[in-house]
Amino acid sequence: MTISTYMSQRKKAPTGFLKEVARVVGVDHVSERESDLIAFSLDYWMYAIGRSQHGELPALPGAVISPASSEEVQAILRCANRYGVPVTPFAGGSGVLGGAIPLNGSVIINLQRMNRLISVDDTSLVAELEAGILGVNLERELNYRGYSMGNIPQSLYCSTLGGWISTRAAGQFSTKYGKIEDMVLGMDVVLPDGSPLHIRPVPRRSVGPSLKDLFLGADGTLGIVTSAVVSVHPLPAATAKQSYVFDSIETALEAVRLILRTDSKPAVIRIFDHEESHGYFDDIGRRVTIIFLSEGDPEFVELQRKVVDRIAEANGGQDWGEVPVYTWLRKRFDIGLGPTAMRLGVVADTIEVTALFKDAAVLYEDMIKSMKAVESSILVSGHFSHFYREGACLYMTFAGLPGDKYQYYKDMWAAAMAATSRNNGSISHHHGIGYWRRQFMQHEMGASGIDMLRKIKSALDPNSILNRGKLIEDGN
Ligand SMILES: Cc1cc2nc3c(=O)[nH]c(=O)nc-3n(C[C@H](O)[C@H](O)[C@H](O)COP(=O)(O)OP(=O)(O)OC[C@H]3O[C@@H](n4cnc5c(N)ncnc54)[C@H](O)[C@@H]3O)c2cc1C
Numbered sequence: 001m002t003i004s005t006y007m008s009q010r011k012k013a014p015t016g017f018l019k020e021v022a023r024v025v026g027v028d029h030v031s032e033r034e035s036d037l038i039a040f041s042l043d044y045w046m047y048a049i050g051r052s053q054h055g056e057l058p059a060l061p062g063a064v065i066s067p068a069s070s071e072e073v074q075a076i077l078r079c080a081n082r083y084g085v086p087v088t089p090f091a092g093g094s095g096v097l098g099g100a101i102p103l104n105g106s107v108i109i110n111l112q113r114m115n116r117l118i119s120v121d122d123t124s125l126v127a128e129l130e131a132g133i134l135g136v137n138l139e140r141e142l143n144y145r146g147y148s149m150g151n152i153p154q155s156l157y158c159s160t161l162g163g164w165i166s167t168r169a170a171g172q173f174s175t176k177y178g179k180i181e182d183m184v185l186g187m188d189v190v191l192p193d194g195s196p197l198h199i200r201p202v203p204r205r206s207v208g209p210s211l212k213d214l215f216l217g218a219d220g221t222l223g224i225v226t227s228a229v230v231s232v233h234p235l236p237a238a239t240a241k242q243s244y245v246f247d248s249i250e251t252a253l254e255a256v257r258l259i260l261r262t263d264s265k266p267a268v269i270r271i272f273d274h275e276e277s278h279g280y281f282d283d284i285g286r287r288v289t290i291i292f293l294s295e296g297d298p299e300f301v302e303l304q305r306k307v308v309d310r311i312a313e314a315n316g317g318q319d320w321g322e323v324p325v326y327t328w329l330r331k332r333f334d335i336g337l338g339p340t341a342m343r344l345g346v347v348a349d350t351i352e353v354t355a356l357f358k359d360a361a362v363l364y365e366d367m368i369k370s371m372k373a374v375e376s377s378i379l380v381s382g383h384f385s386h387f388y389r390e391g392a393c394l395y396m397t398f399a400g401l402p403g404d405k406y407q408y409y410k411d412m413w414a415a416a417m418a419a420t421s422r423n424n425g426s427i428s429h430h431h432g433i434g435y436w437r438r439q440f441m442q443h444e445m446g447a448s449g450i451d452m453l454r455k456i457k458s459a460l461d462p463n464s465i466l467n468r469g470k471l472i473e474d475g476n
Pocket residue numbers: 043044088089090091092093094095096098099100111131132152153154155158159160161162163164165166167168169170171172219220221223224225226334335430431432434467470
């Protein structure tokens with residue numbers, strides 16, 4: 001389909017709605033320009049990106065509205081309820097599961113103007129930020145003042161604080177600093193009916209079920225996060241970089257498991273399988289590589305370096321020095337060849353899941369076997385990252401050159417999700433659910449879990465205004 005056909009067929013937002021909203025945010029911040037509608041038509045869901053390269057868009061929004069404050073978001077949502085206009089929050093647009101795609105003729109609420117650092121409290125080590133701030137700007141603002149939030153996803157340059165909250169994201173340094181849910185102490189949210197909710201920042205509370213947790217990973221279906229208070233850390237005074245080469249995934253996992261049992265917390269731990277070690281590092285060949293990066297107070301870092309070294313070597317690891325860590329640091333924000341390869345007909349994607357240590361190695365083997373068995377696969381590889389004392393995240397990459405692209409894509413995901421469930425894993429570690437992964441929610445939470453989510457959604461959003469059709473299937 002051509003862009004002009006898309007434009008002529010798109011569901012326009014009601015004129016009265018757009019006029020009212022323009023009075024709230026200013027006419028310059030309500031757009032129906034073709035370039036804006038296309039720019040906000042898709043996020044980083046690889047299948048949709050692949051189709052868009054062949055002229056197919058998943059959807060076009062009714063309009064793009066860019067508010068600058070919580071009050072403006074409140075007014076837009078009140079108005080959306082009055083006119084029955086569905087809205088989709090859009091932040092960095094780096095989500096990889098279609099969560100920010102404007103289905104059902106939704107209008108986009110673009111959060112990128114809400115991008116300020118509000119304050120830093122050095123006594124409590126917390127900072128308050130608007131939710132639309134890009135990760136890279138958040139870190140620059142904090143680094144300049146001597147702090148880091150410690151959440152450094154590969155998408156640092158194209159994702160936002162609100163997006164991290166709404167997908168339950170995890171950064172590369174998560175083994176020390178935790179995941180987004182460990183970092184957020186409080187937040188301001190606008191509920192689907194336009195009413196504001198303030199969750200006061202405190203280290204912990206015991207006041208019934210945690211309201212904060214409702215919005216972590218909700219994909220913008222239960223409220224729009226407008227600001228958050230997060231924990232920060234003084235910039236580290238020392239770092240240690242170590243790497244070890246192993247013969248198998250099992251022995252590498254075992255070494256990491258034993259290191260974490262000592263309560264050591266390297267910020268970065270990554271186990272690259274034979275395929276990824278070969279592709280990533282120049283001189284390691286087809287073996288398994290672990291990199292460790294520890295940081296913080298020099299005495300702690302030195303102690304940790306010794307513990308890592310002792311346990312890695314005692315468990316068959318061959319010391320490979322600092323170079324692989326530098327290689328990883330240099331390449332860690334590369335987005336890979338996926339989009340380029342897809343122009344040439346390849347179908348590629350990544351899938352991250354999580355499991356306990358007792359299941360991790362078997363899950364890896366099962367994933368590799370089941371995904372390679374899908375016809376037309378040319379690459380299936382994996383690495384472990386984001387470790388806990390109890391287990392880890394397994395991150396798979398696949399690519400194939402199929403005749404029927406959609407069938408291949410579906411079969412690869414189905415094979416990966418079935419292997420995860422067979423091995424007691426969870427279907428997502430940090431990319432979330434969005435649009436595409438909704439179909440596998442049954443694997444994760446069963447009928448009663450889905451029913452519970454549906455009831456929460458219809459209680460909070462009876463008109464189904466907010467990001468309709470994401471997180472759970474709603475028949476649309
Ligand atoms: C190259 C690349 C690398 C990546 N690396 C990582 C990684 O290391 N770790 C990781 O966890 N993820 C990673 N991701 C995935 C992605 O960056 C994350 O999911 C990120 O959290 C999305 O943030 P965003 O601001 O781009 O959100 P968007 O894509 O704009 O939105 C994501 C979802 O959140 C909703 N939303 C956004 N902002 C708000 C808000 N303020 N209030 C309510 N709802 C909202 C949207 O409606 C949508 O459902 C990567 C993606 C890419 C493309």
